[in-house]
Amino acid sequence: MITQLAPLAPNLEATTELADSSPLLRDPDALRARFASDGCLLLRGLLPTAPIVAARNALLDLAREAGWVDPNSSNDCARASDRPAPDYRNEYLPVYHRMIRQPAFERSAEIPALVAAVALLCQGPVLIHRRRIARVIFPRAERDTTQPHQDWFYIRGAPETITAWMPTGDVPRSLGGLAVVPGSHRLGSLEHVPTTGAGGQGIPPERITGSWAGTDYKLGDVLLMHGLLIHGGLPNRSPDRLRISFDHRFQTNGSAIDPSSLVRHYQTPGTTEDSL
Numbered sequence: 001m002i003t004q005l006a007p008l009a010p011n012l013e014a015t016t017e018l019a020d021s022s023p024l025l026r027d028p029d030a031l032r033a034r035f036a037s038d039g040c041l042l043l044r045g046l047l048p049t050a051p052i053v054a055a056r057n058a059l060l061d062l063a064r065e066a067g068w069v070d071p072n073s074s075n076d077c078a079r080a081s082d083r084p085a086p087d088y089r090n091e092y093l094p095v096y097h098r099m100i101r102q103p104a105f106e107r108s109a110e111i112p113a114l115v116a117a118v119a120l121l122c123q124g125p126v127l128i129h130r131r132r133i134a135r136v137i138f139p140r141a142e143r144d145t146t147q148p149h150q151d152w153f154y155i156r157g158a159p160e161t162i163t164a165w166m167p168t169g170d171v172p173r174s175l176g177g178l179a180v181v182p183g184s185h186r187l188g189s190l191e192h193v194p195t196t197g198a199g200g201q202g203i204p205p206e207r208i209t210g211s212w213a214g215t216d217y218k219l220g221d222v223l224l225m226h227g228l229l230i231h232g233g234l235p236n237r238s239p240d241r242l243r244i245s246f247d248h249r250f251q252t253n254g255s256a257i258d259p260s261s262l263v264r265h266y267q268t269p270g271t272t273e274d275s276l
Contacts, residue, residue, distance in 0.1 A: 005194055005195055005196050006195070006196065007142070007143060007145065007147055007195060007196050007197065008147045008148060008193070008195045008202045008203070008204055008205060009147060009148055009202075009205050009232060010142065010235075012145075012148070012179060012205075012212065012232055012234060012235075013179075013212065013234070014173075014179040014212045014213055014214025014215075014234065015211055015212055015213075016211050016212070016213040016214075017213065017214075017215055018040075018042045018180070018182075018213045018214060018215040018223075019042065020042055020043075020044045021034055021041040021042055021043055022042075022043045022044045022045065022046060024041075025043070025046075025117065025120070028120045031120055031121070032120070032121055032123075035121055035224070035226070037183065038182040038183055039180075039182060039183060039184060039185030039186070039225065039226040039228070039229040040180050040182055040223060040224060040225045040226065040229055040231075041223070041224045042215065042221065042222075042223050043117060043221065043222050043223075043224065044218070044220075044221050045218070045220045045221065046113050046114065046117060046220065046221070046222050047111055047113060047114060047166060047220045047221070047222055048111065048113065048220070049219050049220050051104070051107060051108055051111055052108060052166065052168050052219060052220070053168070053219070054104040055102065055104040055105045055107070055108040055168065055246070056075065056168035056169065056244055057075050057104075058099075058102040058103075058104040058105060059099045059102065059105060059134060059136070059168075059244060060075045060078060060244070062095055062098055062099055062102075063078075063095065063099075063136060063242070066086070066091075066095045067081055067083055068080060068081055068083070068086065068095075068136070068138075068242070069081055069242070070082075070240070076169065077241065078169070078241060078242040078244065079240045079241055079242070080138055080139055080240050080241065080242050085138040085140075085141040085144065088144075092136075093266070096134070096136075097266065099134050099136075100132060100133070100134055100264060100265055101264075105132070105134060105246070106132060108132075108166070108246055108248070109128050109129075109132050109164075109246075109248035110128060114164055114166075114222060114248075115128070115250070117222075117224065118162055118164070118224065118250045121162060121224070122162075122250070122251070122252040123252075124252050124253065125252070125253040125254075126250050126251070126252065126253060127250065127251050127252070127253040127254075127255075127257070128248065128249075128250055129161075129248070129249040129250065129251070129257075129261040129262070130261065130262050130263055130264060131249065131260060131261050131262075131263065131264060131265045131267075132246070132247070132248050132249075132264075132265065133246065133247040133248075133265050134244065134245075134246055134247075135198065135233075135243075135244065135245050135246070135247065136242055136243075136244050137176065137233065137236045137242065137243040137244075137245075138236065138242060139236050139237075139238050139239060139240055139241060139242070140236075140239075141236070142235040142236075142237075143196045143197070144196070144197055144198070145176070145196075145197050145232075145233045145234070145235045145236070146197045146198040146199065146232055146233035147195045147196065147197045147199075147201075147202030147203075147232055147233075148181075148202050148203045148205065148208060148230055148231070148232040149192060149199060149201060149202045149203055149230070149231070149232065150185075150189065150190060150192075150203070150227065150228050150229065150230055150231075151163050151225070151227050151228075151229075151231075151249070152189060152227035152228050153189070153192050153201060154199060154201075155227060155249065155258060155260075155261060156258040156260075157251070157255070157256045157257040157258040157261060158227070158251050158252070158255040158256045158257065159189070159226075159227050159228050160226065160227060160251065160252070160255065161227040161249055161250070161251045161261075162224055162225065162226065162227070162249065162250045162251065163224070163225045163227065163247055163248070163249050164222050164223070164224055164225075164246075164247070164248045164249070164250065165178050165222070165223045165225065165245060165246070165247055166221070166222045166223075166245060166246050166248070167217045167218075167219060167221060167243075167244075167245050168219070168244045168245060168246065169219050169244070170216075170217065170218050170219055171216070171217040171218075171243060171245070172216045173214070173216055173234070174237055174238045175236055175237075175238050175241060175243045176233060176234035176235050176236045176237065176243060177214060177215070177216075177217050177233075177234055177243075177245075178214065178217075178223060178231055178232070178233060178234070178245070179212045179213065179214040179231060179232055179233075179234050180212070180213055180214070180223070180225065180229055180230070180231040181208060181209075181210040181211065181212055181213070181229070181230040181231070182210065182211075182213055182229075183210055184208065184209075184210050184228075184229055184230035185226040185227075185228035185229040185230075186228075187209070187228070187230075188228065189228060190203050190207060190230070191203070191207070197233070198233075202232070203230060208230055210230075214234060249261065
């Protein structure tokens, strides 16, 4: 008999507000101290909006072509069509592989203000991972919500890898966004178990100590996270809107890296991109 997996944290909520760390960009020592303490930094308005919107539009063009977007909806709103959420392997992934090849999406990891902020934390030259991830979260599909996890479980290499999570539009709490447990990176690497959602692995809530923090995100915001920080997606409880966000990862150039971070998402190291 096949056991149906269930979400580990189906009712996850952020009970505290993330502080804006952007004023600390003028004081790199204080910025690094907060990152060392919290394992995360919310930088309000750091990113120029034009390249983010260009990348969002490129992805939405493909989503619209696939029938995921209401034909009467603008890209700013991105209302989902009335079709069921696509089957992940057979319907979502073929479109996703095209999405992550869009030049505008790839360039969103290389925005100078973003790279400069990461360089302040790394205190040296920065390597941008080739594996760059886009996430399209559908309404009314709570089983697809990313469960609590640590990125290092998937990334390997240097635990100090930094993830930059960026919304591609305003993300009020009704759209969910990302929640984190500040300071949880100091717990070290935790065991993950099979679950639903992106990645298919997560940390059971009873093993997590600390309070969940989140916010209403705005276009231009970015959230930087230590590779061992516990975080997860909040469910998209809007009635009809898609939530689109990007995950880009960085590390100090020369530190340990897993070969999977040097190729596109879902590409097996040593294979050609045409095999995707």
